[in-house]
Amino acid sequence: xxxxxxxxxxxxxxxxxxxxxxxxxxxxxxxxxxxxxxxxxxxxxxxxxxxxxxxxxxxxxxxxxxxxxxxxxxxxxxxxxxxxxxxxxxxxxxxxxxxxxxxxxxxxxxxxxxxxxxxxxxxxxxxxxxxxxxxxxxxxxxxxxxxxxxxxxxxxxxxxxxxxxxxxxxxxxxxxxxxxxxxxxxxxxxxxxxxxxxxxxxxxxxxxxxxxxxxxxxxxxxxxxxxxxxxxxxxxxxxxxxxxxxxxxxxxxxxxxxxxxxxxxxxxxxxxxxxxxxxxxxxxxxxxxxxxxxxxxxxxxxxxxxxxxxxxxxxxxxxxxxxxxxxxxxxxxxxxxxxxxxxxxxxxxxxxxxxxxxxxxxxxxxxxxxxxxxxxxxxxxxxxxxxxxxxxxxxxxxxxxxxxxxxxxxxxxxxxxxxxxxxxxxxxxxxxxxxxxxxxxxxxxxxxxxxxx
Ligand SMILES: *Cc1c(COP(=O)(O)O)cnc(C)c1O
Numbered sequence: 001x002x003x004x005x006x007x008x009x010x011x012x013x014x015x016x017x018x019x020x021x022x023x024x025x026x027x028x029x030x031x032x033x034x035x036x037x038x039x040x041x042x043x044x045x046x047x048x049x050x051x052x053x054x055x056x057x058x059x060x061x062x063x064x065x066x067x068x069x070x071x072x073x074x075x076x077x078x079x080x081x082x083x084x085x086x087x088x089x090x091x092x093x094x095x096x097x098x099x100x101x102x103x104x105x106x107x108x109x110x111x112x113x114x115x116x117x118x119x120x121x122x123x124x125x126x127x128x129x130x131x132x133x134x135x136x137x138x139x140x141x142x143x144x145x146x147x148x149x150x151x152x153x154x155x156x157x158x159x160x161x162x163x164x165x166x167x168x169x170x171x172x173x174x175x176x177x178x179x180x181x182x183x184x185x186x187x188x189x190x191x192x193x194x195x196x197x198x199x200x201x202x203x204x205x206x207x208x209x210x211x212x213x214x215x216x217x218x219x220x221x222x223x224x225x226x227x228x229x230x231x232x233x234x235x236x237x238x239x240x241x242x243x244x245x246x247x248x249x250x251x252x253x254x255x256x257x258x259x260x261x262x263x264x265x266x267x268x269x270x271x272x273x274x275x276x277x278x279x280x281x282x283x284x285x286x287x288x289x290x291x292x293x294x295x296x297x298x299x300x301x302x303x304x305x306x307x308x309x310x311x312x313x314x315x316x317x318x319x320x321x322x323x324x325x326x327x328x329x330x331x332x333x334x335x336x337x338x339x340x341x342x343x344x345x346x347x348x349x350x351x352x353x354x355x356x357x358x359x360x361x362x363x364x365x366x367x368x369x370x371x372x373x374x375x376x377x378x379x380x381x382x383x384x385x386x387x388x389x390x391x392x393x394x395x396x397x398x399x400x401x402x403x404x405x406x407x408x409x410x411x412x413x414x415x416x417x418x419x420x421x422x423x424x425x426x427x428x429x430x431x432x433x434x435x436x437x438x439x440x441x442x443x444x445x446x447x448x449x450x451x452x453x
Contacts, residue, residue, distance in 0.1 A: 006047035010035040031403075034410065039066025042431050044415065052415045055427050055439050060229065060261050062292030064341050065430040071291050074337035078330050087115065087327040094332035101339055102300055105270060107279040112306045114299045114319075115327040119260040119286035120154025122297035123222070126282040127158050128321060129305065130220040130254045136308045136317050145177075146210060146221040146253070149184040152230030153222060153258050162222050165231055180214060182207040182221075184228065185236035188373060188384070200237035207244060211251040220254035220281070225272035226377050229261040232422040233382035235375050241276035254281040260297070264288035264338075265348055266426065268355060268378030281305065291338035292428075296331035347429055355379055357433040358425060361440035368444070370451035382424040383443065385451055395421050405446035412442045423447060 011033035019025065037047045042065055044052045054062065064071065078094065085092055099113035114129070116122045127145060134142040145162050152168075153159045160169055161176035169176070185200040194202075211218065225241055228234045248255040257280035262272040264287075269275055271283070282305075286297035311317045325331075341347065358381045365383050366374045372386035385401055387393045395401050402418030409416040416423060416439075423443050427436070 007032070007035055010047055031407070041065035041067075042428050042435060050413065052410065052413055053427075053431075053435060053439060054415045055409075055425050056415060056417050057288075057426055057428050058292060058415075059287075060266075060426055061287045061290075062428045063264060063288045063338060064291050065428050066292075068291065068341075068430075070341060071293055071334055071337040074333050074340075075293065075330055078333035082329045084325065084328050084330070088322060092327075092329050092332075094329050094336060095327040098298075098332045098335050098339075101336070102285070102298060105339070106283055106300045107271065107273050109279040109302055110283055110300045111303045112301050114301070115332075116297045116299070117323045117325040117328065117331075118154075118295050119284070119297055120156040120159040121323055122260065122284040122286055122299050123153045123159040123162070123256075123258060124156055125299045125321060126222070126256045126258075126284050126301075127162065127220070129299065129301065129319060130256065130282065132319060133254070133305050133308050134219055141217060142219045144180055144214065144217045144219065146180045146182060146207070146214075146218055148223055148228070149181055150186060150228050150231035150234055151184070151222070151224055152228065153224075154260075163230075168230075180210060180218065182210050184231075184234065185240040186228065186231075186234035187236050188234055188375070196235075196237040197239050200240040201243065204240055204243045204247075208247055211247050211253060215251035215253055218251075218253045220256050221248055222256040222258060224258050225262055226267050226275065227262050227272070227380055229380070229426075230419065232384075232419045233375070233380060233424045235377045235380075235382075238272075238276035241273060241278050245276070245278040245280075248281075256280060256282040256284065258284045260284055260286040262380075265342070265351055265429065266377075266379050268348070268351065270342070270348060289338070290331050290334040291341070293334040293338075294328065294331035295325070296328060296335060351379055351429055354429065354431065354433065354436065357436045358440075361437045362425075362443075365440070365444055365447065368447060368451075371447065379429070380424065380426050382422050383447065385421040385423065385447060397421075401450040404450035405443070408446035408449050409442050412445070414439055414442045416443060416446065 035047050036044045038045050042053050044054050102113055103111055116125050147162045149164050151164050153163045162179055183203050183206050185203045187196040187199050190199040257273050259271055263285050283300040290296050309317050309319050355378050362374050362381055365371050370385055372392045373384045375382050387395045401421050405418050405423050
């Protein structure tokens with residue numbers, strides 16, 4: 001078989017047995033599958049030798065590039081020692097050391113780490129822990145969760161229930177617990193002339209009213225701090241989180257910060273909550289936690305929460321929740337190597353320059369006749385394509401304009417994967433300013449093509 005046939009041959013085998021995530025498989029009758037043979041830094045390489053710049057960090061997980069030599073070395077070393085061990089009744093160095101370091105890095109007041117093995121599971125853990133905390137404290141009537149419109153917290157039934165992206169949720173509505181939904185502080189909905197801060201403050205009034213009326217039944221409010229990533233990269237001002245922290249305290253309700261996507265530097269600080277100076281009661285981490293290497297998640301909570309479960313066995317107050325791969329040693333070791341890179345390379349500082357390069361490279365797009373908004377929070381930049389710029393009328397979703405950008409980018413050697421009509425960059429931190437400028441050019445061409453008719 002000549003080399004250029006390899007991609008097609010692998011795609012054909014794949015389509016005979018695999019069912020891919022978040023995909024209408026029939027699309028692949030038109031849309032070629034991209035089989036990846038290897039990765040290095042920001043690049044992915046297919047079996048025909050074509051390269052793609054991974055501008056979305058392979059679904060927001062990769063931080064320091066593919067096949068990062070430092071993370072590779074750490075995982076390789078760990079592999080020779082211990083791959084995995086049950087974490088009930090047993091412990092190991094990487095799980096312990098990672099917990100110590102997460103506690104040291106997390107907002108002050110969070111002293112306990114509970115591991116799970118993916119983001120949705122971390123959300124389930126936080127929801128169950130919050131409910132169970134109140135039950136252990138003699139408040140069994142607290143059974144509800146408050147969520148924001150347009151939020152996303154994962155795909156398992158509990159996580160899906162507290163999310164609000166109709167595309168993923170609506171079909172399963174009959175299976176889901178009921179939640180209380182407050183409007184999103186999303187600043188795409190700012191009134192003309194209104195600042196992000198003023199908008200987020202104004203929208204908070206609804207949350208305050210909801211908590212004032214229903215706090216007796218509410219366990220926790222769950223939010224994605226600063227950026228609703230799956231909800232089309234909609235962004236809001238940190239003041240909303242400060243107001244929310246204060247209101248949760250006044251009304252006796254937990255605050256769950258789902259930093260699964262925004263954690264580990266994406267918003268410009270290590271954790272997004274830092275920008276509001278708040279400590280949540282539960283901090284959910286995953287995705288970038290292992291640098292994008294292995295599935296792992298952590299829920300970091302307060303000692304006071306832990307103490308509400310700490311009692312004689314027969315009181316049945318323990319948190320009897322587990323996942324088979326809880327605290328996997330290889331994953332914890334990849335996470336430790338990732339945290340080492342943050343410390344050794346002063347990544348947060350270096351990213352400030354990359355974020356400026358992203359802003360400059362994408363700035364011309366703000367004047368495009370079919371771009372309604374270019375918005376940015378740290379290392380996340382989003383470009384919203386619209387049918388009518390003045391009225392900000394969205395394109396009908398059925399037109400799948402974003403898919404046209406995706407196809408154009410692939411042909412040019414970039415992996416951009418728009419969310420509906422929103423093209424975004426969320427690159428690994430090893431991208432260069434020159435690559436950012438090239439990427440913005442590819443995105444601009446793609447947007448031109450996708451909005452031509
Ligand atoms: C991706 C994501 C999740 C779910 O994580 P999985 O590992 O995909 O289950 C939860 N919350 C947010 C904010 C996410 O972006």
